[in-house]
Amino acid sequence: MRRPYSGPEAATATATATASCRRRLRAFKRWMRSQGIECSDTLGLRVEEVEGNGIRVIALSDLQEGDAVVRIPKKCCLTIKTSGARSLIESAGLDGTLGLCVALMFEKSLGHRSPWFPYLHLLPAAQSIPLLWTLDQLNSLLLGTELHKIVKEDKALIYEDWQECILPLLDSAPLTIYEELNPDFFSVEEYFAAKSLVASRSFEIDDYHGFGMVPLADLFNHKTGAEDLHLTSIFLPLVHVSDAEDNLKRDEYEMTDDVEENHGLDEYNNSLDAEQLTQKSQLRQGSCGNKWECSSTSEDEPTVLEMIMVKDVKCGAEVFNTYGTLGNAALLHRYGFTEADNPYDIVNMDLELVLEWSSSLYSSRHSRRRLALWRRLDYSGCVSQNSEYFEISGNGEPQVELLILLYIISLPDEPFDQLDLTVSSTEENLNEWLSIILEKGGYIQRETAAEMSKDLLLTRSVCDALLSLANIRESFFGSNSLEDDMEALNKCCCIKERELYYSLILRISERRILEKLRIYAAESAQLSATGQSKRASTMRKKMKTRR
Template identity: 25%
Template sequence: MATEAKRVKVDDGSERLQDFLQWCDRVGLVLSKKVCLSTEGTVADYGMLAKEDIEEGEILFTIPRSALLHQETTKVSGLLKKGDSTEKKSSLESSSGWVPLLLALLYESTSPESHWRTYLSLWPGFKALDHPMFWSKEERDKLLKGTGIPEAVATDLSNIQREYTDIVLPFIMRHPELWNPNTHTLELYTQLVAFVMAYSFQEPQEEDDDEDDEEKRAPNPPMMVPMADMLNHVSKHNANLEFNPDSLKMVSVRPLRKGEEVFNTYGQMANWQLLHMYGFTEPYPENSNDTADIPVACLYQAAAQDIQSEPERQLFDERFKVLSQMMEENAAFVFSNHGCLTDSELHSALKLLCMSQEEFSEFRDNEGWEDDDEDDDDKISQAFSNEGLPDLKSSWKRLIHEAARLTLRSYGDAELESDRKLMEDGADLKGRSSRRWRALQVRFGQKVILHRLLEITAS
C-alpha cells in the first residue's frame, strides 16, 4: 500500500523542478545518475525515484554545506548574527530557537534577488501546506478530538503569535530597509513556521564526553537542506541523511530496485506527530512507530474512583502532589503496539499511587524510595511490554485498564468498530487531500492500541 502524501499534488511542477536542478548544478550539489527527481510516480508533489538498481551504502546525492539555508548563509546573516547598535543577538532568542531562521526565510522568500529564490519557488506561496494549524478550529475539534493534536496546535498558534508580536515584529520595524510589516505578516510567518516544521533538518548533537556537565546544551538550530527535503517519509525508509564536516550525504540503507521511490525518515514518528508537524499520515497499519497517549489526568481519575472517605482523599491528594512534582506538566504515558514506551514513569506512578499509608509515610521520610531489584530498567521494560502487562499486580492492571477506558472516552461517541467500518468502506474519504481521511488514520491507530491495552489488562 502506498504511503500517504507528504505534500498534496497541486500542479505539474516540472518547470520549477528543472529550474531547481539547474540551481543545484550551480551550487555544487551532486546528484547520482542512478536517481531522479519527479512529480510523477511518487507519493507527493515531488519525490525521488531510482533510475537503476541501487545497492546498500550508495551515495544518492551530496550537498555542500554552502548550499544549506540557515541564518549563517542568508544575505542578512550579519545582522542576525551581530545585531546592530541598538540591539544584541539575544533579542532574537525564543523558546523555539527558530526566530533567526524564520527572519532569514521572511527576507529570502520575498526578495527578487535572493540566491535561494529558485529553491524556495518549489513551494509557491507556501499555500500547499496543510498542517492542522491551517484547519478551522471546528475541523480540528471535530475530526481530531482525543488525539492530542488540537491541544498541540492551540499551543503552537499561541506561541507563534506571541513570538511574532514580541520578537519578530519589533525587529523588522527597526530594519525597514530589509523587512516590511505589510509584506512580512503574521500570516506569512505562520506559513514559514509550518514550512520549517515540515522541511527543515537539525544536525545531531555531538557526543559530550564530560558526564559531569549537568547543563544540557541547546539543540542545534534548524536549517533548510535543498534536495534532502524533496524525499518523502515512511517508517520503513530506504535512505538516511549523513552529516559530514564539509557536506551532507543521502545514503541508501538497503538495496532499491529500479523504479522504486527513495524514502528518507524524519525519525520514529507516530501518525499524530506526522500530521501535526508535517501535514500527512501513513496509512494504517504501515506506521510501525504509531503510539497512543494516556494522560496523567486519566490515571488520576482512575485512581480517585476508589476514594470513599475524606482521610483517603487527603492521602490520595498528597500522593498525587508528589507524582505531579515528578512529572512534567500535561505529561502522558505513551503506549505503542508493543507496550509502554514510558515504562519507568508509569512504574513510578503506579508504585506511588498503590502503596499503603505506611509505605507512603516511609517514602516521605526517606524523600523517595530505596533502590530495589524490581526497579531494574530491563525488568521494568519487560514488565510493561504487552507480554509482561498481564502479569502485573492486579491493582496496577486495574488502574491501567481504567485509565485506558477513560482515555478512549475522550475521542467522543464514535466506537472503534465505527471507525473500522469507515476505514474499510470509506472510499469517499480516501485521497491525499482529505483531512477526514488523515484524521481517521490518526484516530483509528490510537484507538486500536488502547483497545488492545484494555484486552491485555482485563483480568
C-alpha cells in the same frame, strides 16, 4: 488509491498544475548545478501525476549500500548564517527555528532576487500541518487525540512569538535592510506558513549553521522504519575548474530548452546568465565563483552534506529518507501526514487524567499522599510542553512508571503507611524500593526482588484501574465509534480530503491501542488471579509439610 478528480475541468486543472511543477523542477535542477549541488544520474526526480505538485525520488538503476548519491555544499543551504537577513536576525537575538523562519520569510520576500529563488519557488507556499488548520477543523478532526490540545496551545504560542519577535523587526531593521523588507511577507499568516515549512522540511546541519533548509534533501519522501539513505557531513575540496565549467555549459544548454512560467523565473534566469559569465571569468582566474562561500561555513565544520545509501534499492523503486521512528501523532503534528499500521504508534495517558481517576475513587488527601511517595521514589512520567504523561505502546502495554503509580495508589492504608515510613527512614536504590512496594503487596520475598518483573505489579486493582483509564480516554473521541471512523476512512480520499483522511488514521490508530490496553488489562487480571491462587496453594502445602 482512487483518483481524486473527475470530469474534464478537474482533469485540466490537474494537468496544468503538473505542467507548472515540471517547469519549476527544471529550473530547480539548473539552479542546483549552478550552486555545485550534485545529484547522481542514478536518481530521478518525478512529479506526481495525481497530486500535480508532489515530487518523488526514483532509482533509475540499482543502487548499492554505501553509494554516495547526493552532495550539497553547506553554503547552498538556507540558514541564518547564509541568509541576507543574517545581521538583522542576529542583532535581534533570534536563533533556532524562529530565526530560520525569519530568514525564510526574508528570502521569499525578495522574489527572483533571492539566491534561493528557484528552490523556494519549487516549495509549496505552506505545509498542510495541523498548525495551519482552522479551530473548527482542530475541534472536529482531532477531537480525542493527543494533538487536539497540543496544537491549540502551539497556535497561541506561535502567535505570541510573532507579536513579540517578528513585528519589532520591521521597526528596528537598519535602513540598508529595511529597504528590502516587505511587510506583506512578515504577516502572521506568512509566519505560520514559514513555521510549517521549517517544521516539516528543515534539517539540523551542524553546530555552526544550526537548523536550515537543505535543497534536494527535503524532496525525499518519508517512510517509517524504511530509510534508504542517510544525510551526513563530510570534508570535500572545491570542485575542479574544468568540472565547474562543464556544469556551466550544461546549464547554458538547458537554458535554451525551456520557456518558464511568468512567476519570476524569467528574471532569475536573466540574472543567472550574467552571474554565469562572471563565474567563468573567476574560474579561469582560479578564484571562487560563489559569493556566499567565504562567510557561510566555519573552518572547524565539514563543508559538504552527503546522502549515502544505507541499503540496496532496486531500479524503479522510490528512494526514501526517514524522519525517525515516529508515531502517527508526531508525524501529523510536524509533517502533516500519517501512516496506516505504523509500528511506532503510541497513546499518551496524561498524569492529570490518572489523578482525576484517583480522586473519583479516593479522597484528595489519599491521591496527594500516594503521588508524593511516588515522587520521592524518584519516579516520573514523560514531560513535554509542561505536560506529564505516560506512554501506552502500540501493543497496548503501559509504561512501568504508570503501573508503579497505580500500584501505590491502590495499596491499603496500613501497608502504605509502613512503606511511607520505611522510605522516609532509610536510603535504598530504585530496585530495592520497588521490591519493598511489591513485598507490601504480599507477592514476593525480599531475596527474590532481583528476579521480579512488572507482571507482579499487575494486581486486580491495577488492572481495573487500567480498564477505567482506557475507557475514560476512549470517551474523549466523542459519540462516533471506532467502526464509524473506519467506515469514514474507507469513504475518504487522501488527496481531496487530506486533513480528514490523515486525522482519521490517527484516531483509528489511537483507539486501536486503547482497545489493546483493555485486552492487556483483562488478560493480566486473569493471570494475576491464577497466580494468587497458585501462590496460596503453595503456601498451604508448605504449612502442611511443616506440621
